[in-house]
Amino acid sequence: MLKLKHQFLALLLFCALTTTAQKYTATKGEISFTSNAILELIKASSSKVQGVLDTSTGQFAFLVKVQSFEGFNSNLQREHFNEKYLETDKFYDATFTGKLVEDIDFSKEGTYDVTAKGTLVIHGKKQPRTITGKITVEKGKIKIDSDFKVLLADHDIKIPTIISEKVATEIYIKLMIWMAPK
Numbered sequence: 001m002l003k004l005k006h007q008f009l010a011l012l013l014f015c016a017l018t019t020t021a022q023k024y025t026a027t028k029g030e031i032s033f034t035s036n037a038i039l040e041l042i043k044a045s046s047s048k049v050q051g052v053l054d055t056s057t058g059q060f061a062f063l064v065k066v067q068s069f070e071g072f073n074s075n076l077q078r079e080h081f082n083e084k085y086l087e088t089d090k091f092y093d094a095t096f097t098g099k100l101v102e103d104i105d106f107s108k109e110g111t112y113d114v115t116a117k118g119t120l121v122i123h124g125k126k127q128p129r130t131i132t133g134k135i136t137v138e139k140g141k142i143k144i145d146s147d148f149k150v151l152l153a154d155h156d157i158k159i160p161t162i163i164s165e166k167v168a169t170e171i172y173i174k175l176m177i178w179m180a181p182k
Contacts, residue, residue, distance in 0.1 A: 024142050026051035029177035031064050032071075033150075040166040044071035044078070049177055053142065058100035060116065062177070063093050085157055085167075091124040096131070104135060111136045116146075125155040142179040147172065 029049030035042040048068035053060045067088045072078040082088040098118015112135045120129040133146030150171045152159065159167045 022054055022056040023182045024053045024055060024179035025182045026062070026177050027180045029175065031173065031175045033069070034172040034174075035168040036172070037168040038165040040073070042071075042073060042077065042167070044069040044081070046070065049175075051177055051179065052182075053179055055104075055106040055142075058103070059098070060100065060118070061095065061097040063095045065092060066094055066122075067092070085159065086123055091122075093121075095119075095121045096129070098129075101130075104137075106137055106142070109137050109139075120150070122150065122155040123157050127154050140181065144175070144177040144179070147174040149173065 026049050028047070029051070030045055030047050031049055032043065032045035046064050046068040048065050049062065050064070051060065051062035066086050067082055069078075069081070072081065096116070096118055098116055101115040101117055102112065104112050104114065114133055114135050116131045116133065118129060118131075120127050120131075129148075131146055131148050133144060136143040136145075150173055152167075152169050152171065159169070
């Protein structure tokens with residue numbers, strides 16, 4: 001986990017060394033997840049999103065503190081999420097680092113379909129991922145929208161058989177992040 005934090009900080013430092021017109025940082029954001037299982041619908045979200053995008057290279061790094069998710073159907077459900085399933089005492093953050101596939105002219109306003117290739121880390125388990133989304137450039141700011149699915153098994157998140165009908169094995173993720181030049 002320490003290595004991952006060092007990689008994230010190294011990418012942030014790298015981006016800080018580029019010209020300020022090329023570096024965008026998250027100013028606001030929300031990441032939400034939905035587990036739609038047979039017996040229960042669970043929803044939670046976090047607005048504690050951090051991120052940086054270097055528009056000259058397309059490199060990015062995003063991070064959310066897993067304990068910052070709120071919602072759930074009960075306090076006990078949130079407690080189990082943090083302690084038993086995501087083990088946030090060991091795995092504090094979820095991250096996505098990588099590079100945009102498309103070359104985008106960030107000086108032109110518009111909405112662009114994008115593909116991001118990188119490494120998604122949840123529960124300490126790294127997975128190469130290709131995630132699609134949209135980037136909107138407007139008035140010198142950037143908005144990122146994406147939704148995708150995460151399989152719990154891909155990140156070694158184990159759900160006991162006794163509650164397997166209350167927690168989906170595939171989780172739906174939705175994110176919106178607003179960024180401004182640093």
